[in-house]
Amino acid sequence: MSSTDTAAAPSAGSVRERWLAFLAIILGAFVAILNNSLINVAIPSLTTDLSSTTAKIQWVITGYTLASGVIVPITGFMEQRIGYKKFLILALSVFSLGTGLCIFAWSDTSLIAARIIAGLGGGVIMPLSMTIVYKIMPREQVGMALGIWGISAMAAPAIGPTLSGYLIEWFNWRFLFIISLPFALFAILMAIVLIKEPPKGEPRKFDLPGFLLAATCAGTLLYALSNGSSDGWTSFKIVGLLFIAFWALVFLIYVEAGKDNAVIEISLFKNYRFTLSVIASSFVMMGMYGGMFLTPLFLQNIQSVSPIDTGILLIPQALAMGVMMPIAGKLFDKFGIVPLGLVGLTLTGFMTYHLHQLTPDTPHQWLEIVMALRGLGIGICMMPLSTVGMNAVPASKVGNASTASNLVRTVAASMAIAVFTSIMQTRTAMHSQHIAESITPDSARSFQALLGSSWQSTVSGMISLDAYSRGIGDTFLVSSVPLFCSIPLIFLFIRKKKTEKAAASVERKGT
Structure with a gap:
């Protein structure tokens, strides 16, 4: 495969124009992810201020996630139909509209509806922005560009909780959206001014059956994963949703096979390197989101x-992720995926494994060091794993490949959070029972003599904290498994590379 097949040609503008357009793309992606990461900390405030329940207000997050998952499959079609510049402006505009409506929400229902509107725009910003990076950047700079672009994906969820805490403490939850809206509008302005729309190709017919099947599969699966822990994994609703998601996927594969205008191009997964990249990067997403989800709970x-x-x-x-990502992108352009993948995945896996040692007395300095090293590992391997797969597809397929890979990784991250939540709850309950059973009558009398009449509630609180800590530790242990499983996949890139060289050599001899 030639270089002209593996990456899109750069735009005709100057280097300065390309990097200014790239800045507009980063800002759009950053503000979409940051706005979503602000919400988690605000759930208690939203529940109180809107006189809602925790179960219902969680739909502020779930509704956005579902809308994002449902709309992602349309990315490739719209990018070809109206052009990536117009589609990015449209997506940012819909996101801004939803965010603006959130500011004036008067009830939990109105806030959820506004978040769904925001999700319809925000859901396509990440896959679309990745596509534009491949369209406007020269192939030799794609790795470094995606490394910088990846900062928005990794840094925003880490900045979000801190910023959200300050805004809620000093102002109120509406400022979570007020602060996002000017950045979103500025991103629209930058996209209009800085990004040049290339000539569009032949418009294709919209694949309605494929879109409906993809949306049904993504929507029902994400809903089931988001609510499995609360509704029960064996409940009729969750089992029914998983059943629908499975058969929607089966029919999607059948309907889309060999179709020229497929909304999810199944044939892309015949590409060995692309499929390997999607699997490995999905494993990393599972391990990464497990840590991002568990650490705030522990603290x-x-x-x-x-x-x-x-x-x-x-x-x-x-900071570790943000500093390392552009460096890793530049190193990827020079050395390829194998050394970066092995170092990054090994470091991330071992640091995640070490987090299973957490106790209620774990010093923050130790935790910061482990998390920083974990961030370095993620920064080293995450974007190179995505880039090696995208480089393996023809330039004309970059949009569809970005859509497919982002959809798979989104589902993998949602699945990880759902599974890890279930594991944490199960292990916490088990540890709580074991600790309670280990208290002997003599120990109980000692506690009573030491603590007085309140000894039972005090000991019960201590047991709960210890059991919760052990449950989170066990879950960190499990979350390291996908990271270690992805390490052997890196060696398959070596094997495939050698095979391709041998094939090329045979072809040259034949000619």
Whole structure:
């Protein structure tokens, strides 16, 4: 495969124009992810201020996730139909509209509806922005560009909790959206001014059956994964949704096979390197999101750290990822995926494994060091793993490849959070029972003599904290498994590379 087949040609503009357009893309991606990461810390405030329940207000997050997953399959079609510049402006405009409506929400229902509108725009910004990077950047700079672009994907979730804590403490939850809206509008302005629309190709017919099947599969699966822990994995609703998602996927594969205008191009997964890249990067997403989900729970619920201080403790990890990503992109352009993949995945896997040692008394300095090293590992391997797959597809397929890979990784991250939540709850309950059973009558009398009449509630609280800590530790142990499983996949890139060289040599001899 030639270089002209593996990456899109750069735009005709100057180097300065390309990098200014790239800045507009980064800002759009950053503000979409940051806005979503601000919400998690605000759930208690939203529940109180809107007189809602935790179960219903969680739909502020779930609704956005579902809308994002449902709309992603349309990215490739719209990019070819109206052009990536117009589609990015449209996506940012819809996201801004939804964010603006959130500011004026008067009830939990109106806030959820506004978040769904925001999700319809925000869901396509990441895959679309990745596509544009391949369209406007020269092939030799793609790795470095994606490394810088990846900062928005990794740093925003780490900055979000800290910023959210400050805004809620000093102002109120509406400022979570007020602060995002000017950046979103500025991103629209930058996209209009700085990005040049290339000539569009032949418009294709919209694949309605494929879109409906893809949306059904993504929507039902994400809903089931988001609500499995609360509704019960064996409940009729969750089992039914998983059943629908499975058969929607089966029919999607059948309907899309060999179709020229497929909304999800199944034939892309025949590409060995692309498929390998999607699998490996999905494993990394599972391990990464497990840590991002578990660490705030440990700090706030076990060590009683405030949301603001929680975000501050997560800053070293965010900085490590942010510093390493562009460096890793440049190293990828020079050395390829194998050394970066092995070093990054090994470091990330071992640091995630070490987090299973967490206890209620774990010092914050130790945690910051481990998380920072973990961030370095993620920064080294995450974007190179995505880039090696995207480089393996023809330039004309970059949009569809970005759509497919982002959809798979989104589902993998949602699945990881759902599974890890279930594991954490199960292991916490088991540890709580074991610790309670280990208290002998003599120990009980000692506690009573030491603590007085309140000894039972005090000991019960200590048991809960210890059991919760052990449950989170066990879950960190499990979350390291996908990271270690992805390490052997890196060696398959070596094998494939050798095979391709041998094939090329045979072809040259034949000619």
